[in-house]
Amino acid sequence: MNFELVLLAVPTLAKGFWLTAVLTLISVAIGFNLGLALAVMRLSKNKAFSSFAKGYSTVFRGTPLLVQLFLFYYGLGQLSFVRDNPVLWWIVGDGVHCAVMALALNTAAYTSEILRGGLMSIPGGLVEAAQACGMSRLLCFRRITFPLAIRQALPAYGNELVLVVKGTSLASTITVLEITGHAKRLMSQTYAILEVFAIAGVLYLLINLVLITLVRLLEAHLTRYLPR
Amino acid sequence: MLNMGNQNMKLKSLLLATFFAAGLSAAQAAEGELSIGTEGEYPPWSMADSAGNVTGFDADVGNLLCAKLEMKCNFVVQAFDGLIPALKAKRFDIIISGMSITAERKKQINFSAGYAELANMFVVKKDSDLAGIKDIETLLKSLDGRTVGVQAGTTHAHFMEKRASSAVLKTYDTLDQMQIDLASGRVEAAFADASALQDFLARPDGKEFQFVDVKVLSTVDPTLGEGIGVGIAQENTELKARIDKALCALVADGSIGKASQTWFKTDISRPCQ
Numbered sequence: 001m002n003f004e005l006v007l008l009a010v011p012t013l014a015k016g017f018w019l020t021a022v023l024t025l026i027s028v029a030i031g032f033n034l035g036l037a038l039a040v041m042r043l044s045k046n047k048a049f050s051s052f053a054k055g056y057s058t059v060f061r062g063t064p065l066l067v068q069l070f071l072f073y074y075g076l077g078q079l080s081f082v083r084d085n086p087v088l089w090w091i092v093g094d095g096v097h098c099a100v101m102a103l104a105l106n107t108a109a110y111t112s113e114i115l116r117g118g119l120m121s122i123p124g125g126l127v128e129a130a131q132a133c134g135m136s137r138l139l140c141f142r143r144i145t146f147p148l149a150i151r152q153a154l155p156a157y158g159n160e161l162v163l164v165v166k167g168t169s170l171a172s173t174i175t176v177l178e179i180t181g182h183a184k185r186l187m188s189q190t191y192a193i194l195e196v197f198a199i200a201g202v203l204y205l206l207i208n209l210v211l212i213t214l215v216r217l218l219e220a221h222l223t224r225y226l227p228r
Numbered sequence: 229m230l231n232m233g234n235q236n237m238k239l240k241s242l243l244l245a246t247f248f249a250a251g252l253s254a255a256q257a258a259e260g261e262l263s264i265g266t267e268g269e270y271p272p273w274s275m276a277d278s279a280g281n282v283t284g285f286d287a288d289v290g291n292l293l294c295a296k297l298e299m300k301c302n303f304v305v306q307a308f309d310g311l312i313p314a315l316k317a318k319r320f321d322i323i324i325s326g327m328s329i330t331a332e333r334k335k336q337i338n339f340s341a342g343y344a345e346l347a348n349m350f351v352v353k354k355d356s357d358l359a360g361i362k363d364i365e366t367l368l369k370s371l372d373g374r375t376v377g378v379q380a381g382t383t384h385a386h387f388m389e390k391r392a393s394s395a396v397l398k399t400y401d402t403l404d405q406m407q408i409d410l411a412s413g414r415v416e417a418a419f420a421d422a423s424a425l426q427d428f429l430a431r432p433d434g435k436e437f438q439f440v441d442v443k444v445l446s447t448v449d450p451t452l453g454e455g456i457g458v459g460i461a462q463e464n465t466e467l468k469a470r471i472d473k474a475l476c477a478l479v480a481d482g483s484i485g486k487a488s489q490t491w492f493k494t495d496i497s498r499p500c501q
Binding site for chain 1: 332380385389401411
């Protein structure tokens with residue numbers, strides 16, 4: 001380990017740290033809502049909704065994130081109607097926007113499966129009781145089904161959050177300068193692979209430690225009425 | 229039954245032995261075989277097909293060199309920014325991948341004498357205001373705040389970081405990816421070898437683009453190197469001496485010049501001093 005190189009690498013990689021955090025935050029925010037909608041669609045009695053949600057999750061879980069990134073960034077970027085449409089080009093034309101889209105669509109598929117598991121674990125009696133009290137379907141979902149489902153799904157969802165953080169490193173392949181992007185650039189400038197990637201690893205670990213702690217706190221908060 | 233089991237064991241150990249032998253020869257390079265690391269995605273220098281066959285100027289230089297040294301060539305395809313780490317890890321004996329000799333790379337590996345040198349140039353859209361610039365200083369100043377594409381780990385990337393640090397630099401793993409982004413307008417200019425960019429300009433998606441008429445040579449800045457050499461591991465001094473001698477002869481008898489004419493329509497061979 002060369003200490004001078006560490007001093008050079010830490011501030012450079014810290015610049016990527018914030019972009020990694022932002023990529024994670026925005027794609028999780030979009031992906032969670034999309035995933036929730038997909039989970040509800042999947043459990044809906046409407047055949048069209050449920051088969052769409054099923055197909056979506058099969059396609060996005062069945063293909064690698066790297067392939068999805070390349071398809072969106074390089075693939076869609078070659079179509080002239082995408083290039084001429086200002087809204088589409090705003091998304092696809094910029095590496096960061098494109099990475100957020102791919103990550104959000106990808107995590108939505110996994111989130112939908114996790115939430116579906118949570119929603120299916122709710123005993124039918126609870127829903128029936130809520131309906132007997134006169135709750136509308138939306139109110140029952142908001143007060144009974146969703147809070148219980150999220151409590152059930154949280155441990156698995158925490159795992160998915162960690163995977164999203166690690167997935168952001170693939171954005172470096174489409175010119176995004178997040179932690180890995182800066183690390184690759186530093187590697188070709190200094191060839192100090194050990195130092196640079198060790199620091200990059202520590203930064204990812206830091207983000208994930210914070211996330212895991214937050215999820216644990218939330219879990220403790222949600223299960224505070226349960227006997228231990 | 230017992231016999232069958234024995235045979236199975238024998239077969240397994242035989243298979244294992246073959247695997248180990250294969251592993252050893254890849255790592256140490258059996259006597260008489262020269263394994264050459266090359267990028268395989270940098271036309272017309274080095275193009276690998278799906279079967280692993282390598283063609284291009286690099287392949288020609290490699291094959292000429294092997295013939296001169298009376299060794300058998302074995303090409304190993306590896307992304308450009310991983311070539312030096314892989315050579316240091318002894319994945320192959322030498323690098324022939326249009327690699328420019330630079331001071332930074334020399335800290336990591338040794339180089340043969342330069343056997344070729346060519347101009348580096350910028351490509352921009354024909355209607356760009358950069359298109360008419362004629363001198364390097366004006367050009368570098370005009371790049372302020374513009375997005376410029378380069379290939380990761382190349383001398384072009386180092387040059388841009390040093391001499392045009394106010395430009396927004398986008399680095400790509402392969403030249404193909406950079407050219408896709410140039411064609412789609414994600415970068416305003418691309419900086420690379422004139423030969424590689426010539427290839428892009430000849431393609432349908434390159435027809436709206438042109439060179440900026442400024443040849444950026446290694447005299448402008450030492451980051452651009454001392455020409456192109458064969459990369460050799462630092463401890464391999466005996467091999468370096470043999471390669472230097474062979475390359476000098478190949479340049480002197482015009483073989484490398486001839487290969488250069490085939491791929492670049494111009495002679496880029498560099499006489500050894």
